[in-house]
Amino acid sequence: MCMNYNPEEEENFSLTRFESMLKTNNVSFFDSEEFERITNYYIEEGKIALARKAVKLGLEQHPTSINLRLYKAEIFIFENKFEEANVILNELYELEPRNEEIYIQKANIYSKQDKHQKAIDLLEMAIDLTQDPSDVYSLIGMEYLFIDDFQNAKYNFMKCLEIDDTDYSALYNIIYCFDFLEQREEAIDYLNMFLNKNPYCEVAWHQVGKQYFDLKQYEKALSAFDFAVISDDHFIGAYLEKGKVLEKLGRYNEALENYQITLELDDPTSFALLRMGKCYDQLGNDELALKHYKRCVHEDPLLDNGWIAITDYYTKRLDFQKALYYINKAIHIDSENVLYWKRYAKINHRLKFYEEAEHGYRRTLELGNYELETWLTHADILLYLEETDAAITILSQALEFYPENVEIMFRLSGLNYTKCDDIQGRFFLKTALMIDPDFSIILEELFPYAYAKKEVKQLLAKYNV
Template identity: 40%
Template sequence: MFDNLSEDTNPSLTKFEQMLKTNQVLFFDALEFENIIHHYIDFAQFNLAKKAIKMGMEQHPENVELMLLKSELFLVDGSYNEAENMLNDIERISPEHEEIFLQRANIFSKKKNHPQAIELLKKALNVSEEPTEIWNLLGMEYLFQEDYIKAKKYFHKCVKENTLDYQSLYNLLYCYEQLGENIEAINTLNNLLEINPYSEVAWHQLGKIYIKINKTEEALSAFEFAIISDDCYTIAYIEKGKLLEQMGRINEAIANYKFSLNFNDPNAFVNHRIGLCHLKLGNENLAVRYFEESIKLEPNHEKSWMALIDFLIDSKDYLRAQKYVNKALQANSDNTELWKKSAFIHFQLNFYEETAVGCKTAISLGNHDILNWTLWMDSLMLINDWKKALEIGEEALNYHKKNSSVLYRLAGCKFRLGNKNEALFIFDQIKNKVIIPRNINHLFPELIKV
């Protein structure tokens, strides 16, 4: 049940395990039970934690710490009433215990009663000798209420108390972002860097904020300092690469992206960025190679599929584009843009039934772009399915009322179905508004003559 290290370093745990195996009942003091239960909770072995609590409560019936652990497990199970009853029992024994307020606050928070949770956390603050955790909890409750000003106050206290409390720092920076307080965020980070000038996290966050306020050179310097602070800090290389890419320094961007790969497993995003850089440099074969590597690492990486397919479409290499779009749809079958591209590619290859499938699927998934409707109609008209094309055109008008491209095709369908007067009436209304598509104008030349 446990790894050897845990058992070797925790004799109480070993003793408890042996007891469970032999069904013996051995005595443990309350502190031993606490340590055993904490271990089980930390490793999410809640059934074993419950066994330990049951036995602990039998041996130490009114031990407050064990009762609090039992209440905590009720909370894990979502048994809020049982937890509250247990807390009431604890309160009779130790009415000012900090953990009572914290657990009750947790109950109210889970019930989304954040004002009541805040009130209880403030009571806990009055009796606590270590307020940092409570400041963090208060900050989170205010975040839930989207009260960023008050949340900011408590996260700032956490960061001031412990400059390495990066989770509180991220929450504080989020508050600044929501409040549009970029200068305050910069000042906070600079204050942190005065205390710890080699904080790679602070330099990285500073760089991101400088980008927001268009201070490009300052952002670049911040990312470089992050790398100086920790030359294995992968995200700094990536952010620096993205910034260099925006600045047009493409070869330097590639170098930073590649350097980031030295410290982590191969990364789909990084390979995608390198591919885009090579496209900008005109290194098309290299670009394709990196896009393919990105897809190999992460088959549902839609941006790499899109970039690769778009490149092949631009190159008019429709057969290869067809191969890749079919593979892309196997991994991303709900992506409407991929279905739209599939329709376009198959249309270029004169595969009109496949074109219709692509358009129909894109539309059924919610993409009502006019090109999906007109391409669907075109594919049906080119296989002489005039009746179905007419139905699709009439449906398209529900989303694109009086659209001249749709109406032109409707007129053509009606003409081919023998409704010449209706066709001419429609065409007469839109003939000065529509550009006649070359790929279908041969289907009803009579309208063109009109």
């Protein structure tokens, strides 16, 4: 009776036998190809300790195996033991100077040492020796990416895709290069050329759609995503992108239909739930909008856009207490998120909780939000809290980022006059008046003491204010 050969079953049997041998210490015989398959499996699974054991036992039984020695070198490289790996590779080169894997592993060493051009030189030599150049072209492409040579990287990934048009990782890398080089039209031309040969490639249609979306050509993007769905009606990414385009076109009910399909095809994603909430929000369905925002943060508590959506939902409806409740929950989960602290500060400000608002603006600045509004509002709250020195410090820092901003200067003038430092007050007032006297209303509104001073009145009069 003839039995069908199943390589996967044979590999599983070999793995089971090998792991049983390790547990019992009873040495079993495996042919060299079995040891190679076992080692390769463990390397791909990242189980380096087991791969090392497989190579050791394999070489004890098959000391002349070239491939097992190559695996031994590969493990050394993984462990950054480059000298030990080179010793093995040099020995193997003497035996098989036309073995492309030797060149590939030596290139791997150079790559890990950041000697990427040397790695490229070796890989280009390997191309002439290998029967499967697509993998080598892909490796060369990656080396060029490491040195930010996107043009050459793109060329090599294209060579890879010419040989194997099912290598979608190469296709993604090509588009990445086009994107980095800001060659959107060229990317579309390339993808259309690829689609002429592979008309049912859902990944290519998806990428064409994304290019048109970035160019704001939404109708063309929609057509591309439609073709992606036709090519694969289970392609969740295409439905999500189609939904985004329909939102841009104001077709919210259709967008909802596409997002709903993704929920039916797989577990709900926080992105789809968020977008559905936004659509319901646009359609004025408050109940369903809020329901989906809450489902979104339940699904992924780390998605900041979800917490921001709920907070903004209540803020727009002037329900600041609930907005504060949700932004506090968000900060409890991620206290380093500047977008949360910015909203925390604004909401507390609206609620007239000035000390909390000041804390929020301070954290916003500490986390790197240097927008002018943040500096000014923080300083104004410090002024309200009668923390004059702190307000001066904040505005002096702001001046480093906005050296000619009169809103900062008029405030610094008023604060220094308030502190009875007339010299500094006068300096900032004169400087601000020379740039734009119209903003002197800041003095009148925020610093009545300074505005009433005789020398201030004289200076303002000089500039016809």
